[in-house]
Amino acid sequence: MSDGRAFQDGYPEDVAHCYGCGRLNEAGIQLKSYWDGDETVARYTPRPEHTAIPGYVYGGLVASLIDCHGTGSAAAAGSRVAGVDEASEPLLRYVTASLQVDYLAPTPMGVELEVRGVIEQVKGRKVVVEETVSAGDAVVARGRVVAVQMPQTMTPAEGPVETRLR
Numbered sequence: 725m726s727d728g729r730a731f732q733d734g735y736p737e738d739v740a741h742c743y744g745c746g747r748l749n750e751a752g753i754q755l756k757s758y759w760d761g762d763e764t765v766a767r768y769t770p771r772p773e774h775t776a777i778p779g780y781v782y783g784g785l786v787a788s789l790i791d792c793h794g795t796g797s798a799a800a801a802g803s804r805v806a807g808v809d810e811a812s813e814p815l816l817r818y819v820t821a822s823l824q825v826d827y828l829a830p831t832p833m834g835v836e837l838e839v840r841g842v843i844e845q846v847k848g849r850k851v852v853v854e855e856t857v858s859a860g861d862a863v864v865a866r867g868r869v870v871a872v873q874m875p876q877t878m879t880p881a882e883g884p885v886e887t888r889l890r
């Protein structure tokens with residue numbers, strides 16, 4: 725995994741509150757994604773409240789990891805193509821247009837999960853990312869995210885962060 729700034733730490737402050745990946749959302753997952761060669765990677769250990777059946781991870785959490793690793797990977801890939809300095813400048817903002825998830829095997833609790841992304845396409849305002857989620861050697865889910873640059877009309881709500889998160 726490459727060192728340096730996580731993709732999500734490059735989000736502008738006014739859009740850093742996402743439940744899955746916002747660094748300013750203290751109640752959230754705060755997923756961190758990085759380049760690993762041409763692929764992208766994030767690691768996360770689910771918390772007890774992410775339980776489905778005792779001993780197994782809630783599928784919505786797995787989907788959230790795919791979602792936010794996908795949009796983060798899109799931000800990094802799209803910014804790279806646009807010539808943004810990924811180490812220091814704010815990354816371009818991407819939102820989820822489509823999220824597909826296939827659950828291949830039960831996801832065990834108590835294990836660090838690895839999310840891997842492959843950038844399938846960068847085209848105009850759109851980035852497509854193919855992903856896997858693994859628990860140890862087992863691939864437990866596959867996913868696909870179509871991310872599109874955040875529309876101008878989707879402006880962040882006014883007011884303090886605490887109010888926005890209520």
Ligand SMILES: CCCCCCCC(=O)SCCNC(=O)CCNC(=O)[C@H](O)C(C)(C)COP(=O)(O)OP(=O)(O)OC[C@H]1O[C@@H](n2cnc3c(N)ncnc32)[C@H](O)[C@@H]1OP(=O)(O)O
Pocket residue numbers: 735739742744745791792795816817818819820821822847848849850870872873874875878
């Ligand atoms: C910045 C950090 C934020 C972190 C975000 C974390 C992830 C999130 O939870 S985001 C929240 C959930 N997502 C949303 O609320 C988005 C709501 N949807 C929208 O705002 C719009 O529909 C949006 C932006 C996705 C697409 O807008 P629009 O400008 O109409 O796109 P449009 O110009 O038609 O399409 C662009 C490309 O995307 C494709 N596309 C658009 N929607 C979809 C879709 N649902 N499925 C597949 N492809 C799609 C189009 O086909 C087009 O591709 P191509 O260029 O190859 O023809």
